[in-house]
Amino acid sequence: MSRLVVVSNRVAPIDEGKQTAGGLAVAVLAALKKTGGIWFGWSGNVVEGESQDQPTLTEAGRLTYATLDLGRRDHDEYYNGFANQTLWPLFHFRLGLIAVSRRTRQGYERVNAWFADRLHPLLRPDDMIWVHDYHLIPFGEELRRKGCTQRMGFFLHTPFPPPELITALPNHADLIRELCAYDLVGFHTVTDLRGFLDYIRQETDGQVEQRGDEETATVRAFGRTLLAKVFPISIDTAQLESIARTSARSRQTERLRESLVGRRLIIGVDRLDYSKGLPQRFEAFEQLLLSYPEHCNRVTFLQVAPPSREDVPEYIAIRRELSELAGRINGRFAEFDWMPIRYLNRSFGQRTLAGFYRAANVGFVTPLRDGMNLVAKEYVACQDPDNPGVLVLSQFAGAARELEEALIVNPFDVEGVADALQRALTMPLPERKERHGALMRRLRNHDIGWWRESYVDALTRAPYD
Numbered sequence: 174m175s176r177l178v179v180v181s182n183r184v185a186p187i188d189e190g191k192q193t194a195g196g197l198a199v200a201v202l203a204a205l206k207k208t209g210g211i212w213f214g215w216s217g218n219v220v221e222g223e224s225q226d227q228p229t230l231t232e233a234g235r236l237t238y239a240t241l242d243l244g245r246r247d248h249d250e251y252y253n254g255f256a257n258q259t260l261w262p263l264f265h266f267r268l269g270l271i272a273v274s275r276r277t278r279q280g281y282e283r284v285n286a287w288f289a290d291r292l293h294p295l296l297r298p299d300d301m302i303w304v305h306d307y308h309l310i311p312f313g314e315e316l317r318r319k320g321c322t323q324r325m326g327f328f329l330h331t332p333f334p335p336p337e338l339i340t341a342l343p344n345h346a347d348l349i350r351e352l353c354a355y356d357l358v359g360f361h362t363v364t365d366l367r368g369f370l371d372y373i374r375q376e377t378d379g380q381v382e383q384r385g386d387e388e389t390a391t392v393r394a395f396g397r398t399l400l401a402k403v404f405p406i407s408i409d410t411a412q413l414e415s416i417a418r419t420s421a422r423s424r425q426t427e428r429l430r431e432s433l434v435g436r437r438l439i440i441g442v443d444r445l446d447y448s449k450g451l452p453q454r455f456e457a458f459e460q461l462l463l464s465y466p467e468h469c470n471r472v473t474f475l476q477v478a479p480p481s482r483e484d485v486p487e488y489i490a491i492r493r494e495l496s497e498l499a500g501r502i503n504g505r506f507a508e509f510d511w512m513p514i515r516y517l518n519r520s521f522g523q524r525t526l527a528g529f530y531r532a533a534n535v536g537f538v539t540p541l542r543d544g545m546n547l548v549a550k551e552y553v554a555c556q557d558p559d560n561p562g563v564l565v566l567s568q569f570a571g572a573a574r575e576l577e578e579a580l581i582v583n584p585f586d587v588e589g590v591a592d593a594l595q596r597a598l599t600m601p602l603p604e605r606k607e608r609h610g611a612l613m614r615r616l617r618n619h620d621i622g623w624w625r626e627s628y629v630d631a632l633t634r635a636p637y638d
């Protein structure tokens with residue numbers, strides 16, 4: 174069996190006992206444990222001066238973690254700059270927020286080349302290399318330039334927009350050419366795949382071949398042949414179900430229930446990011462209280478949103494906006510014994526969140542754009558099947574493609590979202606059970622193991638020419 178080499182911007186915390194494992198970390202660790210291999214990427218540390226010269230290698234059984242500290246300039250240009258101020262807003266359809274700068278673009282290309290240089294000596298000829306996310310698009314081409322002929326796959330965790338948006342990026346063709354250096358490029362949804370294929374058709378002289386399957390295409394472009402395919406990421410459904418059963422009786426969940434004194438609970442859990450639609454979500458909750466005043470003092474909205482990317486100005490702005498909005502709505506509706514919105518800028522461990530999800534009557538997930546959104550899937554998996562809550566889900570989350578039995582909403586339509594909340598809060602038990610049952614069947618069939626195996630299986634079959 175070939176070794177797997179996983180490359181991602183951040184390498185997840187090595188201490189498994191302590192990790193608050195996100196979906197990617199769980200999937201990657203499971204895959205690496207099976208085949209043995211390397212997990213290579215940034216350590217998460219920023220150092221003054223130059224980036225670390227050689228990776229720190231940490232052995233854990235058949236798995237090696239190879240991590241590098243980034244120097245301040247590399248971090249500013251590659252991570253804060255091009256990745257998070259150009260590609261992130263671009264891929265989330267937010268042209269108004271993109272920063273365009275030759276300096277950060279060069280930094281992005283330079284750090285990718287430097288990363289590839291550091292991984293190269295660790296590679297074996299029959300390794301399979303799996304690169305993750307928008308930070309590392311040029312990585313594969315850099316390895317090819319060094320003569321690497323190994324099977325190489327890329328998976329994009331964000332959406333991929335239509336070519337009309339991609340072409341707003343100067344030298345966009347270089348980025349797409351870099352994607353074509355991989356043998357396999359994976360997306361969450363058919364919409365993302367279509368964005369990529371439409372670019373190839375409209376902006377290059379490459380060819381796209383789709384044989385009756387809208388989820389798979391062979392692409393011939395920039396002198397290469399690759400497979401582009403849909404792999405919707407998922408969660409460890411069985412494990413979450415079991416964690417939620419025990420967490421339902423945990424001390425913290427009990428405390429949350431007691432604090433509600435019989436009121437119903439709506440929950441939102443997100444990184445504090447402008448793509449998650451939080452201002453519109455707060456306004457929709459306010460609209461619920463205006464349109465359906467019977468919920469005043471009867472429903473609490475708990476929004477957990479730990480700050481992220483705090484060096485980027487747009488993230489400072491959204492944080493300020495949300496604090497003001499929560500303050501205004503609470504000031505307007507609160508009673509001396511009821512706070513309508515509980516807004517928490519912190520994160521919780523997976524077990525605690527599982528208990529909170531189970532205690533909540535409504536899961537409120539309304540991003541303006543999201544690659545997949547794992548919180549939506551986690552909320553469903555954590556429900557009590559005998560008395561499940563209802564998921565209110567944005568049509569612009571990749572998850573909406575699969576989770577059809579959720580109440581699907583347009584997050585820009587604040588009044589429409591308020592109506593969906595009302596429907597969720599008043600939905601009869603038989604309908605809730607039926608919807609939840611259908612959602613769970615899908616999440617059990619398509620869990621994180623299925624995602625990982627289908628991707629690795631497709632990569633094993635490369636090359637595709």
Ligand code: ADQ
Nearest residue numbers: 195196330442443444477479520521543544545546547548
């Ligand atoms: P994110 O934008 O981070 O991920 P999401 O998929 O919802 O979005 O969350 C990732 C993980 O972080 C989930 O497992 C969730 O439980 C956890 N998490 C989120 N908020 C948390 C909080 N407040 N406290 C503790 N844990 C929290 C990117 C893309 C998504 C895509 C994933 C995976 O933007 O669209 O689904 O990658 O591909």
